[in-house]
Amino acid sequence: MVNKIFKVLVLLPAVLFIFTGVRWLVAPSDVAATLGLGLSDGLGRSSLIGDMAGFFLTLGSCMLIALITERRAWYYPPIMLLGVAALGRIVAWLVHDAALAVLQIMVELVVGCILLAASRRLPLEQ
DSSP states (O other): OHHHHHHHHHHHHHHHHHHHHHHHHHOHHHHHHHTTOOOOSHHHHHHHHHHHHHHHHHHHHHHHHHHHHOBGGGGHHHHHHHHHHHHHHHHHHHHSOOOOOHHHHHHHHHHHHHHHHHHHHSOSBO
């Protein structure tokens, strides 16, 4: 029963991250607004759309691959992406006069912890 709960706790954010990544490709202004971002022009817009789509699609895809293959190694890239994103937000607040994104940091840390726990419990490959 606990394994099923872990699988759902990994699956739900994975689907959400993939959906967000696809939105970056098809409706970037909408998803940018939900994240408090504005779309710049030219190369900046290209970088924002490409990087954010890549981040979210990689994040969600690795989580799904981890569930499907039951291989522990697939949990580590999303754990790292989420951890570095949380760290980057904290650095942005401390050093670059950004707002402290408490909710976003909490989501990144909670999902990262769920993935770490799932990596210990779910995989067939040890």
